[in-house]
Amino acid sequence: MRITRLEGLCDGVFAVALTLLVLDLPAPKGSQALARDLLQQWPSYAAYVVSFATVAIVWMNHHALMDRVARADRGLLELNLLLLLFVALVPWPTSLAAQYLRDPRQAGVAAATYGMTMAALSGSFSGIWLYLQRRENLAHPSARPRLGGALRRALTGVVAYLFGVALAFAWAPAAFAVYALVAMYFAISGRRAASSTSIRDHNQISDEPV
Amino acid sequence: MRITRLEGLCDGVFAVALTLLVLDLPAPKGSQALARDLLQQWPSYAAYVVSFATVAIVWMNHHALMDRVARADRGLLELNLLLLLFVALVPWPTSLAAQYLRDPRQAGVAAATYGMTMAALSGSFSGIWLYLQRRENLAHPSARPRLGGALRRALTGVVAYLFGVALAFAWAPAAFAVYALVAMYFAISGRRAASSTSIRDHNQISDEPV
C-alpha cells in the first residue's frame, strides 16, 4: 500500500463529507416571507459552520498524523478506514442538530447523538495514535517522542465529547458549547503541534518562515 | 493511460460512494419522541456499517490488485470501469435493505437485490484477475505466481453471494449473515495477501515492520 493512495482516498472522503454538509441547508419552498424564513433557520447555519470547522480541523490533524507515518501496514489502513466511517457520518448528526436544536424536548437526544458521533471519531483517532505508539517503527524516528502527547490530546477529546453527551440530557445548548470548545481546543493544540516542523518533504508547514 | 490517473478516478468513485451512503440515513422529521424514532431505524445503521465496510474492503483489495499491475491496456481499463459501475451502485441496494429489512414479505427481495449487486461486483473483480492471468505480461513478474489464488478468492465471493441470494427467498436475515461473513472472509484473506510485500514503491504495507 502506497501512503499516497491512502491519502488520496482520505482526502476524497473529507472533501465529499465537507461538501455534502450543504445538502442539509434547507431552501424554503414557496416562501411568502423569504427573509424571515431564512433567518428562522439559523440553527442550520450554526450547524453547518460547526460541522465544517470540525471536519476541517480533523483533516488538518489527520495530515499532521500522516506526516509522522513512515510506513503503513494493514492494521493502520483499517484504523484509517474506521476513522473515515465516522467522518462520512458527520452530515447525519449535523442534520439532526439543525432540525431539533429549538425543540426543547428533543434537543437533548439530537445533541447527544452529535456528541457520540464525535466521540467515536476522536476515539478512532486515538486508536491510530495508540497503534503507532505500539508499533513505533511505523513512525518517523523524529516523531516517536511526541506520540504520547498526541495520544493524550486525542483521548482528551473523547472524554470532553462524552462529557458533552452527559450534559446534553440536562441542557442541550451547554452540550453544543462544549463541542465548540473541543473544536477550538483541537485547532489550537494542532497549531502548536504543527509548529514543530514535519518530516516528509520540503513543502512543509513552517509557522516561522525565515 | 498512466496508471496513476486510473487510480485517481477509482479512488474518487470509492470516496464518493462511501460518503453517499450517509444520504440513506434518515433524519426523522418533526419527531415527538426522537430517541425512540432513532432507535427504531437500526436497520439503517446496520446497512450503513455493512456497506461501508464492504466498499472499504473492496477498495483495499483493489489497491492490492493495482500494486500487482505493471502496465494497463484498454481492456483492463474497461474492466475497471465495469467494477466502478457496481461500486457506485452500492448505495441503492443498501437503501432498499435498510427500508425493507423489517418487512417479512419484502425483505427477501431486498436481500436478493443486495446480494446480486455484490455478486456482480465480485464478478467484475474476478474478471480483472482472469484478464491479468491471460495477459500475464501486464502483471509484475513477481506477482504472476499468485494470480491463480487471487482469482480463486474472487470467484469464491461470487459463489457465496449467489448462495446468499438463494437463501434470501427462504429467510432474509440468513442472507445478510452470509453477506457479513463474505465481507469478513475478504478482509481476512486480503490481510494474508497483503503480508506478501507489494512491489511498486518504497511506501509499502509491511505487516512485520523490522
Add this chain to the structure above:
Amino acid sequence: MRITRLEGLCDGVFAVALTLLVLDLPAPKGSQALARDLLQQWPSYAAYVVSFATVAIVWMNHHALMDRVARADRGLLELNLLLLLFVALVPWPTSLAAQYLRDPRQAGVAAATYGMTMAALSGSFSGIWLYLQRRENLAHPSARPRLGGALRRALTGVVAYLFGVALAFAWAPAAFAVYALVAMYFAISGRRAASSTSIRDHNQISDEPV
C-alpha cells in the same frame, strides 16, 4: 497551470458525476410488492447503465486527449471547464429519460433533452481538438498528425447526437438506440486510437503488450 492539477479537477468531476447517477435510481417507499415495483422501473436501470457508460467513455477519451497535450494555456483550460459543465450535467437528462421513457407523449422531449446535452458535450470536446489543431505547439509533436482524425471523430458524435434529437420527436426509442450506438462508436474508435501508444510516461496503455 500544472497539467496534473487540471487532471485532478477533471477526474474529481467525472468521479462525482458517475457516482451521483445512483441518486436517480428510485428505492420505492412502502412497497407491498417490491419485486414487481423494482422490475417496473427498468428504464431507470437502462438510463443508469447508458449514462455511466457514456461518461466513462468520455473519461477514457479525455485521458487520451490529455496524453497528447504537452502544454496548457488559459484557453485550453477554459474549454476543459466547459466540457466539465456538460459532464456534471449528465445526471439531469438521465433522470428525465428514466422518468418519461414509458410515457409516449413526453418521451420525445426527454429523449431530445438527453441528446442535446450529449451533443453539447461532444461539441465542447470537438472545440478542444480544434483548439489544439490551431495551436499545434500545445500538442506533443508525435500527436500532431493525428489531431485531424480525432476532431473528425468528435464532430461525427455531434452530428449523430443531433440526428438522434431529430428522431426523438418521431419515435423516442429510436433516438435512444442512436445514443447507444454513438457510445459504442466512441468506445470502439477510442480503442483503436489507444492502440497507438501514448507519450507522456512509461505506465502507458499498450494494446499489444510484448
Add this chain to the structure above:
Amino acid sequence: MRITRLEGLCDGVFAVALTLLVLDLPAPKGSQALARDLLQQWPSYAAYVVSFATVAIVWMNHHALMDRVARADRGLLELNLLLLLFVALVPWPTSLAAQYLRDPRQAGVAAATYGMTMAALSGSFSGIWLYLQRRENLAHPSARPRLGGALRRALTGVVAYLFGVALAFAWAPAAFAVYALVAMYFAISGRRAASSTSIRDHNQISDEPV
C-alpha cells in the same frame, strides 16, 4: 503540510461543489407538458451556468494563487479552509436564486443572499492575498511584486458584490447582472495574470507558446 495534499483537498471540494449544482436542476414529476415545464424553469439553468462559471473561475484563480506559494504555514492553511467553506456553500444560494428569481417580492432577498455568499468568498480570497503580502517569504520571490495587484483585484470583487447586494433590494435582476459582470471581470483579469508565466514546474500555462 505538503502543498500537494492541500491542493488535493481543495480540488476535491471544488469538484464536488461543481457537480452538486446539478442536484438543484429540477426534473418535473408526472408532467403532462414536459417541453413547457422544462422551458418554464429557465432560471434554474441560468443559475446553474452562472454558479458553475463562478466556481470554475474561482478554481482557476485559486490555482494561480497556489502557483505563487512557495511554502504554507498553518495560518495559510486555515484561510484556505475558510475559502472552501464558502465554495462548498455555493449550491445553496444558487438553489434560492433559481426558485425565487421570478417571484418579484422574494427575488430581492434571494439575490442578496447570493451576493453576500459571493462577497464572503471574495473576502476570504482577499484574506489569503493579504496574508501572503504580510508574510512575503511564503510567496515565490518572483511573485512578490505582484501580490499587491492580486489583492486589489480580490477586494474589487468584494466591493462589487456588496454593491450588487445593495442593488438587490431595489431591483433583483440588476443584482444578477452585476454578479455576471464580476464573474467576467475575474475571468478576464485572471487571463491577464496567467499570461505572466507561473513558477512551480514545467507544465505551465503559457498564453503565448513559442
